[in-house]
Amino acid sequence: MPELPEVEAVLRTIRPFVEGRTIVRCRVLHPIAVRPSSGRGAKRVAAMLTRMLPGRTILRTERRGKYLALILDRGAIAMHFRLDGQLLWFDTAETKGHVDVALQFDHGTLGFVDPRHFGRFQLEDSIDQTPGIRDLGIDPLLSEFTAERFAELLAASARPLKIFLLDQNKVAGIGNIYSNEAMWHARLSPLRRAHDLNATEVRRLHKSIVDVLGRALECCLRPAPDFRDPNWWFQGLEKILRVYGREGRKCRRCGDRIARTAQGGRSTFWCKRCQK
DNA sequence: CCTGCTACCTGATGGC
């Protein structure tokens, strides 16, 4: 469940399910989901979560970049969905299908689900001190994400624009889809060096990022995710996408064929004619 | 410090 808009939509939708609720039981069905990034000790961590989480109350839910955090009365749960992770809600204590971690409340059970096991569910002392979150860059939905601040970040990097946009420690929350979309809207080549953009181009890209993420968020919220449906997914995103996944098809602006180029081992979709 | 490459996992899809 990928990038900032999707995580934000999940956050807003899950909030009324869990805020103010006390965890009754925690089951770690696939310990790999709680494995620390050091790579060892999954079983031990699973046992600790099972022991420590019951009795704790979720005070509020927050987002940090693509992380979703459940702030507890003591400590916080940090979830990262990577490519395919998602949340499910069960009205009962039982869960069905693949669930990695089950947080049971008195009114139902929240499931952290990621069959691919890239995603992570971790208990931290302090959400903003945890590795991966501590160094996150500016959140593009907040007012502190200004064109001026963005210009400073770009000016300090010689990397290709696409790679720069994926760096969570610069601007937090943009992923492969919306980096492609933002560059297309701004008519900028993904191969351009970040520090080579002029002031006009920086403003164009800044506006494109804000617009693209905002439109995607609206799309993700209507209709809102239905966590009770094991097959829920965001509907209608494809209709707002202009370049992502459109290799070989016509550019919606100039009619040229959309190209696909590998950058940093990932696919960049762009129009070579109108993105300069 | 920055940069580029690889590993981590599983499932879906398409060509033969």
Add this chain to the structure above:
DNA sequence: TGCCATCAGGTAGCAG
């Protein structure tokens, strides 16, 4: 149908 290659919305760790 089976098999293989390729692809996937992400990031940490490593070497240079």
